[in-house]
Amino acid sequence: MSIYDIPLKTIDGQEQTLEPFKGQVLLIVNVASKCGFTPQYAGLEDLYRKYKDKGFAVLGFPCDQFMHQEPGNEAEIQQFCSTKYQVDFPLFAKVKVNGAEANPLWTFLKNARRGFLGTKAIKWNFTKFLVNRQGEVVKRYSTAKSPAKIASGIEAIL
Template identity: 60%
Template sequence: MNLYDFEVDTIDGETIRLDSYRGKVLLIVNVASRCGFTPQYDGLEALYRRHRDAGLVILGFPCNQFGGQEPGSEAEIRQFCASRYEVSFPLFAKIEVNGDHAHPLYAYLKSMQKGLLGSEAIKWNFTKFLVDRNGEVVRRYAPTASPESIEPDLLPLLAAGKGG
């Protein structure tokens, strides 16, 4: 199984295969509306707007597993993200990222890029996974990593697709 085999539900309830993002550079993030890291939405949106024409897509997966920081419905989450942060990158249905009910996509991401000291568990909201144009999970970032700090790793992956 590879990244493109997974199906996910959009925040609007449509099921899509990640295959629709084949050839794009992805930044996959578990997000929350009431987290200390929620202001990272600004940086994520800025990063997306700067690089979407070069092939970047940010995928936001709301998660309520950390301190109950994403209690709202999908409609409430979508409204919050649009009105407060003008989020235009794709958002998905609320999922779990750890435990027995973790979404299969997150089980896969965690197995491909382990965290600190080899741990697979997601430690908190706004953990980020960088995926190259071939669907390879190339890096995992802690919640404290700002979107801006990821840009130096992102640029070579975007450049690899120019002219192709």
């Protein structure tokens, strides 16, 4: 199974896979609206706007597993993202990234690139995975790594 075969649901409830993004460079991020790192939405949108015409997409996956920092439903999340940060990049339905109920995409990502000290678990919101045009996970960035600081990594594989 490739990254493009995993069943997902968009933020508006449509069944989808990542097949429409095949051949693009992807930055896949677990996001939250009530987190100290929530302002990263602005930086993620900046990256998306800067590189989308070169075959790049940011994909946001809301997650409520870290101190209930994404309490809203999908409609509320979408409203927040569009009004507060003018988010235009694709958002997906709320997911779990850790545990027995982890979304299969996030299990795939964690198995492909481990975190600090070799851990698989996602430690917090705004963990970022960079995927090349062939669907390979090439880098995992911690929550603290701002979107602006990963632009060079994106540019290197565009």
